[in-house]
């Protein structure tokens with residue numbers, strides 16, 4: 001039987017600025033997005049029963065309409081009136097509700113996989129257009145790589161790849177709702193804005209230090225006061241030689257950039273099992 005296997009990769013935001021709140025409640029952003037080597041695995045097969053069924057290794061995840069994978073499959077199957085069903089195995093390894101676009105990336109992989117399985121003939125851009133109906137991060141998760149994201153995050157411009165480095169990821173044992181964070185942001189009272197244009201210039205020069213120095217995320221103003229553990233994890237990473245460390249997306253995951261592999265390993269050991277961070281990964 002035909003089956004499609006996919007990797008759904010996580011993202012970090014190297015820079016995240018919010019310009020204003022729109023009338024519909026969404027926020028206009030300017031962000032530098034980066035795909036990282038941490039991923040979920042999906043296997044998609046046709047099913048005879050006409051249903052969309054999802055199985056996953058994480059027991060607490062919904063497997064019906066509340067799973068973004070379900071919504072992505074349904075979107076294409078409704079549009080193309082596919083009478084056959086699909087069976088999707090979701091191997092979840094990206095931390096959930098972490099600011100790493102785990103659900104969005106699963107949805108993006110599902111769009112790609114269903115398009116392939118049923119030979120719908122949609123190109124990347126057409127998949128990205130459909131993706132934004134599921135979530136603001138989904139178009140980037142279809143595109144992947146390094147990109148400037150504008151609009152609500154769906155207007156994407158590819159950027160030169162980030163210079164090779166070691167990325168330490170640490171998520172404290174708390175879940176943060178993206179809606180809560182944006183809902184409590186005072187976009188018009190922000191005192192500092194990250195230099196996104198400076199980061200773009202650093203990427204063009206292949207300048208890892210310059211890129212790291214300009215890292216900034218305005219959503220930290222909401223999430224860190226609520227969860228001070230985020231600041232402590234950032235400090236541990238910097239004490240262990242991170243060029244810089246910051247919260248990704250709406251949090252609570254913190255990432256640190258390291259040039260030196262040994263320093264990254266040491267920071268990993270300091271955080272893993274240290275009590276503050278519950279899930280720690282070292283990727284590139």
Ligand SMILES: C[C@](O)(CO)[C@H](O)COP(=O)(O)OP(=O)(O)OC[C@H]1O[C@@H](n2ccc(N)nc2=O)[C@H](O)[C@@H]1O
Nearest residue numbers: 025026027104135136137138152153178179182249250
């Ligand atoms: C924080 C980031 O992950 C950074 O990449 C994204 O901006 C959020 O992307 P996402 O999780 O795919 O967002 P969605 O699922 O579309 O929206 C979740 C909630 O976040 C808020 N939201 C999201 C994106 C945006 N540009 N402005 C917003 O205000 C909205 O209240 C929305 O109800």
Ligand SMILES: Nc1ncnc2c1ncn2[C@@H]1O[C@H](COP(=O)(O)OP(=O)(O)OP(=O)(O)O)[C@@H](O)[C@H]1O
Nearest residue numbers: 067068096097098099100101102103106137178249
């Ligand atoms: N496939 C999925 N994987 C993870 N969570 C999912 C999925 N589908 C639906 N959800 C629900 O969405 C919520 C947020 O999940 P997700 O892990 O995508 O957040 P996130 O990493 O903060 O995303 P973002 O960075 O895009 O804001 C969870 O509480 C979960 O119940």
